[in-house]
Every structure is written in structure tokens, then in C-alpha cells.
Amino acid sequence: MLAPFSLFSKFSKKFFSSFFFFFLLSFQCNLCSKDLSYEASIKIDKIAREIVSKMTDEEKAGQVIHVAIPGKEINKDAIKEIETIKPGGIILFGLNMGSANEISKLNSDLQVEARKNNLLPLFISADQEGGRVIRVKEGVTLFPGAMSIGQTGKKEYSHAVGFLTSYQLNNLGINVVFAPSLDINNNPDNPVINTRSYGSDLDTVSIMGSEYEIGARQGGALPVIKHFPGHGDTNVDSHLGLPVIQKSLEEISEFELIPFQKSIQGGAKAVMSAHIVFPKIDPDFPATLSPKILRNILREKFQFSGIVFTDAMEMHAISKNYKDVKRGNIAILAGADIILMTSHGETTLEYYNMVLDGIKNNEFKQGEINLLDEAVVRQVKLKIEMGLFSGLDPVYNIQDELVLKYIYENKKAREEKFKKYELDGIEELNKKISLESIRSYKEKFIPIKEENLQDYYFLIRNKRLAKFLNQKKVRFLSKKSLKKISRKSKGLKLVFDSNEQNDINKIARLLKKANVSECIILHYGSPFLNFKAIPNKKVLFSFSPTPMSLSALVEKSIGGKEDILPANLIFKDEALMKDIKYDVIKLKENKKS
Structure with missing residues (x-):
């Protein structure tokens, strides 16, 4: 099959001229909307589907898997992982983080390596919630976490922290931030969420979480709201065991689900699932593997059309309890788009082969719809929308002027917004929030x-x-x-x-x-x-x-x-x-x- 970018690999002088003419005109465009217009949305969908139609089964299998890599610089293990798995993204941890320059170089090198292998641009992600969950410590502001912000009662602080965190990460080449946590910590015995939540009450979490997500989305990186449908009312850490919450759909609809619903209505584009069983909703599977939760509630009831990340599949809630089933394929069939891994090598290869076998055996087809293809399309659409395909590189360039205008206007808006925060003093803002919390x-x-x-x-x-x-x-x-x-x-x-x-x-x-x-x-x-x-x-x-x-x-x-x-x-x-x-x-x- 043709490589996914063959459609965009040839350029003429005419295009370069029109591109720069359009670029100059954009400076004078004061009427452009920063929201994705219907026309631009239709064009992005068409471009994404055309890209996916040219992809091989191996490329599709890799696109729905995100992996981790070792070290602070690209090495033979990272190169092998990209060549073998062909991942849609890479998650970074503290062990990958050096100085700001080292982080930028690592992310640039990862994108170059993906390009060498004729792959789509990578989503590069990190957990950067603030407070006790901070991966990047250089080149960014070390803000307090969600509970600190929640105690101030000021939603403008949450919006600002979301924007600045996203902006600073994006400048380092990290284009996905796994935050905010929309879990309501109403169980004081919760061992894993606690200070990662905005608080114990519904209103605080809904308002603060939604504002953070909006701010972060404007900052350039993609915020991921988590852990759907709620990880606040449990006394089990899903990294170590399988939590069970004995609540009905009616009960969580009046509490746990509300922050997610508010954020989705506000335009959230990415969700992370929880490895938690809700036996009154689905007695067989945790949310990550449950079509009753991801498809029926998230996709259908909430009309969510963005991308769904699983939480890390190596966590014991999944790896110890569902090791005898095709858990990666079940997650995609349930409604997930991205199988998130926090390892590389043997485990990621197992999931890659699992998904590839599923493609070959038509496991993802439901009538006329191929659920795996749709998962890849959703991911590609967001990558286009975020500008990951843009630039003058002939492999990555998207030629549609309406799409380019949307990307440019968003970039221009976030640069102007950052300058305002910079003028007011970002560390001064950090000090205010910390004192008031x-x-x-x-x-x-x-x-x-x-x-x-x-x-x-x-x-x-x-x-x-x-x-x-x-x-x-x-x-x-x-x-x-x-x-x-x-x-x-x-x-x-x-x-x-x-x-x-x-x-x-x-x-x-x-x-x-x-x-x-x-x-x-x-x-x-x-x-x-x-x-x-x-x-x-x-x-x-x-x-x-x-x-x-x-x-x-x-x-x-x-x-x-x-x-x-x-x-x-x-x-x-x-x-x-x-x-x-x-x-x-x-x-x-x-x-x-």
C-alpha cells in the first residue's frame, strides 16, 4: 500500500506562492474565528479519512498504541520501538526529562524519527498535573496541583494554570497533557487521587476542572480529562488493584459524571478512562473495557466525538485481572481510541500483535463501520487540527487554506494571551495561588x-x-x-x-x-x-x-x-x-x- 503521506508529498512553486500569500493575508484577518468552523471541520475529516485510507494494517495497529521510551535522548531502544510498533504517540516520564533544551531536542528527534519511518506526527504526552504529579521540572512553571487551586475558589486561577501549563509544555514539544483530573474526592480513604482532585464537592470540581481544560486547550497542547467516569469514590489504587464502585448509572449521573459532562459540553476533545468496575452498570468489565460505559454513556449519551485514551494498561487493575483476554482489542471495541502503554519492548509488542491480529481477522468491523479505522481517523483529525501536520516539510504539509487559517489564528491567539500573562508576571501568579490555597x-x-x-x-x-x-x-x-x-x-x-x-x-x-x-x-x-x-x-x-x-x-x-x-x-x-x-x-x- 501507499505510505500515508504520499498524498501530500509533491509541491509546486504555485503552492508555495499561494501559501506565503495566504500567510501574509492572515496577519490582516481580524474576523477569523478561533473555533473550528463547520467548513474547516468537514475538510479536516475528509483529509484525515484520505490519509487513513492509504495506511497499511501495520500502521493502523501502531497508531492506536502509545508507548514509553528509555532515557533523556533518543537511543537504539527508542528507534527500535518506533520502527517496530509504529506508535501514534509516546508518553514521557521523569526519567526522560533533562534540561529544557534536552527535552526539546528529545521531542524533536522523536518526531524526526517518526518522519524517517514515514509515520504520522507523534502525540507526545506527559502527566503534568502540578503539585505532587510533575514530570517536567525545567523550562516550566511549577504550579501547585488541583486541590490547591480548588481551595482558592477562583476559577480564573484554574484557567490560567491550564493555559500556562499547556503553553509551556507545547513549547518543549509535549503536545498532550494528561490533566485535569475531574474525579470528585468524596472518599477520604482514596489512596491515589486525593490532592489530584479539585476537591470533595461537585461544584468545585466541575467549575475548576472545566476552566482548566478550556485554558489548556487554548494553550496549544491537548488536555485529557480523567478518569472517566470517576475515580474519586474508591479506597483502592488501580495501579495496584481493581477498584469496585457499587453505584448505579442514576447515582453517578447525579454526581461523578457531571464534571465530565460539563467539560465535554465546553468543548473537551480528549478523555482518559478509569480502570474501575461499576457492577451495577457493567458487571463484566472495568470502564476501560466496557462498551456500556465508553460507548453507551460517553459516546452516545454525552455525544463525545473526541479521542479516548485508556489509562496505562500495565496497571494491575488490567494486567493482573484481564491478562487472559484480548484487552487491547476489547478497549477499542468498547470505544477507546488509544491504548496507553508505559513501557516499551515485549509488552508493547504483545499489544501491537494483538491489535494487528484483530485487524486481519476483521474483529473491529461492526456492520459497515470499522471501529479501529474510526479510532485512527479521530486521532488524525486532532493532529491536523492542532497543527502537527503543518509547516513547509513536504511530508507534513496540509495544503488547505481554510485549515491553515484556523491553525494560524489559534497560534496567534495563544501567543497574544501568553504575552499578557507574562506581562502580569507568571511567578507572581504562582505565588498568589500558592498563598491563597x-x-x-x-x-x-x-x-x-x-x-x-x-x-x-x-x-x-x-x-x-x-x-x-x-x-x-x-x-x-x-x-x-x-x-x-x-x-x-x-x-x-x-x-x-x-x-x-x-x-x-x-x-x-x-x-x-x-x-x-x-x-x-x-x-x-x-x-x-x-x-x-x-x-x-x-x-x-x-x-x-x-x-x-x-x-x-x-x-x-x-x-x-x-x-x-x-x-x-x-x-x-x-x-x-x-x-x-x-x-x-x-x-x-x-x-x-
């Missing part, structure tokens, strides 16, 4: 006055937080010294820092025999922990470990001009909590996607 546990907190600071002893493990506190000239104390003074002193005033339950357990053990009149905890992890054993506690939350969030914790707690208000969240009921055991249990650190 600080909240307390259940009761308002009156900041420590500067003149009373010497009444407190600080036991701080986080080096960056200690650096910020050192600027306040606080009195630091070691564990060994605490044991000595606790025998002699009464009514100690102590300040600790913490990130996880293990830290709280250690603090509780340290204070078991101490006489403490006040114990302040500067906490930058999940707020849904058991603080019961801490005597006379006052807990402050930043919901985020970023440098600006840690600085904000210090600024608000010491010499702050305003009382810190309680967090608007559903906490665990201390009356129902079990006492903390003093033998410290090491908690596992989970990968997030």
Missing part, C-alpha cells in the same frame, strides 16, 4: 506572631522547607534534643513538617511521653490522614510540595496577616478512627498517570 484542619488557624516565634521549637525534615524557615530565624531542634527537653519542660510548643501517614506516625511516637501544649504540623501531602494521636494539634495544608507551596506555608503560618481558614473538604471522622500504632509502617510510593 493554604488551609487548616477543621478549625481556623491564627498565625504565629513574629514576636512569639522564639516560644516554638521546629523539627523539620524537608530541606527546602527548612531553608524557608531559616529566613524567619526560627529555633530548630533535633529529635535527640527533643527527648532531652521533653523530660524537663512542660507545655512545649512544637512545629513539625509531614508529607504522608508515616510521618504523622513518627511524630505521634516522638510525642508519646512529651508534655505538649501546642503542636503545629506543616503538611504538604494528602490531607486525608489520621491525625488523631497528635496532642493539641493544629495542621496546616498546602496540598502541594512545590517550592512555592512550601514557601507559602511558611509565609502564612508565621507573621501572616490573615487567619487561615479550614479546608472545604470531607475529612475522616476522628471518632471512628483507629488509634495509630507506633510501629512505623513504610508506605509504598505509587506512580501516577
